[in-house]
Amino acid sequence: MGRAETNGASADDQRLLEAFRLTRPVAVQWTVVSAIGLVLCASFFGAMYTLLTGTSLHPITVTVGTPLEMAVTLAAVTVLVGVVVVVHELIHGACMARYGARTEYGVGVAYFVLPYAYARSEGASYTRNQMLTVLLAPLAAISTIGLLALVITDSSLVLVALAANAAGSIGDCWMAALLLQYTSSVRVAKLPDGRAGFGVYGSPAARTIRPESASAVAAFLYGSVGTFGAIVVVLFSAVLGSLAFGTGNLVIGDPDRLWFLLRHDLHRDGFGATVEVGIPLVFALSSLGGLVAVAGALGRRWLERS
Structure with a gap:
């Protein structure tokens, strides 16, 4: 769903420890994991709903309505997921702006495999913890607010939106996991060759895992x-x-x-x-x-x- 990118200036006095690029294999892996994750995340939020309310969303009832009813439902889900995507990227952008970056927004399709929306910063570099905030803030904020809305409304549409946001955050979580292999002393900035992606810069001793x-x-x-x-x-x-x-x-x-x-x-x-x-x-x-x-x-x- 969303992807935070950075095109900031690298620190010349530090070593490039790791380079991340969205290659075709990675795009395919994100697509597969996101598709599977949609079901997994729906199950997780359903379990959280049960834990908080003491009642279960199971069993799931699937009702076949008229073509008009099905079209209205599909339209509602599409609009709701679209709103979630926009909010997701705006949160990315707000975090980038908080750290002094100018943010651009857009959409794309990686290698004709993975459709995505993005918030991208020009002329900025980040500490590890700043980048972790940028990456994970949409997942944390939308999941927390959405789970509260799910408990209040008991709506399957809210559950779908929550699952879609979490599954669409696979790329953000993937990059966050990469950064967590290093201490907070590293910085995140553009790659030396200027290509899309980001580099992790710092001392070789900064790798903790x-x-x-x-x-x-x-x-x-x-x-x-x-x-x-x-x-x-x-x-x-x-x-x-x-x-x-x-x-x-x-x-x-x-x-x-x-x-x-x-x-x-x-x-x-x-x-x-x-x-x-x-x-x-x-x-x-x-x-x-x-x-x-x-x-x-x-x-x-x-x-x-x-």
Whole structure:
């Protein structure tokens, strides 16, 4: 959804420790993770709603209305997400302005893969903590206000907006995770060659996380998100298969046990369905997938060294 960019002047007396560019592989990875993250974030905010109110948003009821009703709903979701995107970028820009930068706004499509909006600063450099504020302020502010609105309104549209904002913040979180590998002494500015992206400048001693540890964390995230995506695809395929070759009703696991995974019940009038997902099992399986990915990464590194 949003991406904070910087085109400021680099510190010539400091070493370039790391360069970040939005390459095609990164654009593809952000697109996939954002798509999967939309479902994951909706589940997270649903769980937060349950924690704060004591009531659950589950089961989810999907009702098929008239074409006009569906068009109105789609338009409402589109407008709401558009408003969230604008607010997201304005918060980026306000933080940049707070640190003395001039901000430009725009939209683009990275490598014909990843559509994005951006707030970009010209002639500015930032400390690590300033850049972290710029990157994470929209996610923190919109999530906090949106969660309060969700509790008050009990609206599925607010849940969609919250999930869209969080999923669209994947790029911001990605860059923040990169910066957190360094101490607060580093600065963030444009790359020496002037190309799009940013560089991290400072002393080599400023890196606080060993590359091996960072690789293990990355492997866990890739493995858990990939496993979550695979579960979503399998469950969606199972529902489609049941609709095509069965009754459309489907239960996977025991709804009264921890190993419950999915329940899909068609309404008797044929104009909707009820869907309930076993969130604890989904998260447990996703975490297991992350641990398997870490074990695989460590095993490959051991074989390479051997």
